[in-house]
Amino acid sequence: MTKRTTSKSSQLLRWLRSPNQREEALTGWLFVLPAVIGFIIFVYLNFRGVELSFTNWSWISRRPPEPVGWTNYQAILQPGSDFLKGLGRTLIYVLFVPVSIAISFSIALLANQAVKGQTLFRVVCYLPAVTGAGVLVAVWTFLFSVDGPVNGFLRSIGIANPPRWNTLTEWKQVAILLLLAWGAAPGMIIALAGLQAIPKDYYDAAKVDGANAWQTLVRITLPLMTPTLFFQLVLGVIGAWQTFDIIYFWATPGTQNADVNLWTASVQIYQYAFAYNKPGMGAASAIVLGLVILVFTIINLATQRRWVNYDLS
Missing domain, CATH: 1.10.3720.10 (MetI-like)
Incomplete structure (x- = not known):
């Protein structure tokens, strides 16, 4: 177990000391970052949409959303x-x-x-x-x-x-x-x-x-x-x-x-x-x-x- 930990630590140190590898990894993450951010926002908005669908709320109301259960679904699916x-x-x-x-x-x-x-x-x-x-x-x-x-x-x-x-x-x-x-x-x-x-x-x-x-x-x-x-x-x-x-x-x-x-x-x-x-x-x-x-x-x-x-x- 100690040898494996030491081997991983030495690999990490070699990576940190290598400018080319750091630049390559950073470039890759920069290319991936917009897609990751977009996916996170997409998932978050979907969860918020599901949460909102079980509430009664108004855009102009200052009151917090009122939970109404399946009422909205019953109304649109009747x-x-x-x-x-x-x-x-x-x-x-x-x-x-x-x-x-x-x-x-x-x-x-x-x-x-x-x-x-x-x-x-x-x-x-x-x-x-x-x-x-x-x-x-x-x-x-x-x-x-x-x-x-x-x-x-x-x-x-x-x-x-x-x-x-x-x-x-x-x-x-x-x-x-x-x-x-x-x-x-x-x-x-x-x-x-x-x-x-x-x-x-x-x-x-x-x-x-x-x-x-x-x-x-x-x-x-x-x-x-x-x-x-x-x-x-x-x-x-x-x-x-x-x-x-x-x-x-x-x-x-x-x-x-x-x-x-x-x-x-x-x-x-x-x-x-x-x-x-x-x-x-x-x-x-x-x-x-x-x-x-x-x-x-x-x-x-x-x-x-x-x-x-x-x-x-």
């Missing part, structure tokens, strides 16, 4: 609650994720072709990713207004009474899905990276065997793209459950034009926590939404073995 309705509306966007992935993959196939104007095409497709949600909604509201370009085009092809995109909830929902479909184009970058990572030898072998374009797509491209598509699916489902900004700007809570029938779970959490001044209910809703996201992520991870191919041999 049948017909606004939060459960919000979860149901959010499910629409979750189910739309495969469509978004299909759109981004199709665009990536086009962007991967060596043709003139390829760079411009990629830039145009990536524009939604660098445009704020408020700007996107403003442009979309103009396009789908009663006398906007979309209805003007529909009238020009013989539709005398085009949809009332900005007044009826059902058509607002369709317009939002169209906006999300267009916003799926930036996912083309991830899909394009996956396409370019596929070894060219597979395609050369397919040409030698006489495979046509469809056979090459189905038997080579799609199987080898499944890891990338799975990555997009996991991130897409997580992001869809957190849909907030586009719906918030479109449904305009707190105004005369507010449409509660469009509010997603995230918008409802915001309303609980800030508009209604019930941070306890907001925290409880956020925790429930987090658990829902966790369940869907686990399901995705559990089912990936059935269709994701990591073997490139």
Whole structure:
């Protein structure tokens, strides 16, 4: 035991006397430190959120939080609650994720072709990713207004009474899905990276065997793209459950034009926590939404073995 202690002490002394080793260790810790601090803050805020979810409190109250047990959870999970309705509306966007992935993959196939104007095409497709949600909604509201370009085009092809995109909830929902479909184009970058990572030898072998374009797509491209598509699916489902900004700007809570029938779970959490001044209910809703996201992520991870191919041999 004494020899081991002496050996460790001598190693520590040698390390302290070595400037290169000290500098290397310090550099490593400096790189890791931001991630460690972020993780600590993340864990702390989550614990505080759980604690807050079991209390009744107000942002403007000077009184300490009052413990109320499971009251907040019972309120948001009772049948017909606004939060459960919000979860149901959010499910629409979750189910739309495969469509978004299909759109981004199709665009990536086009962007991967060596043709003139390829760079411009990629830039145009990536524009939604660098445009704020408020700007996107403003442009979309103009396009789908009663006398906007979309209805003007529909009238020009013989539709005398085009949809009332900005007044009826059902058509607002369709317009939002169209906006999300267009916003799926930036996912083309991830899909394009996956396409370019596929070894060219597979395609050369397919040409030698006489495979046509469809056979090459189905038997080579799609199987080898499944890891990338799975990555997009996991991130897409997580992001869809957190849909907030586009719906918030479109449904305009707190105004005369507010449409509660469009509010997603995230918008409802915001309303609980800030508009209604019930941070306890907001925290409880956020925790429930987090658990829902966790369940869907686990399901995705559990089912990936059935269709994701990591073997490139």
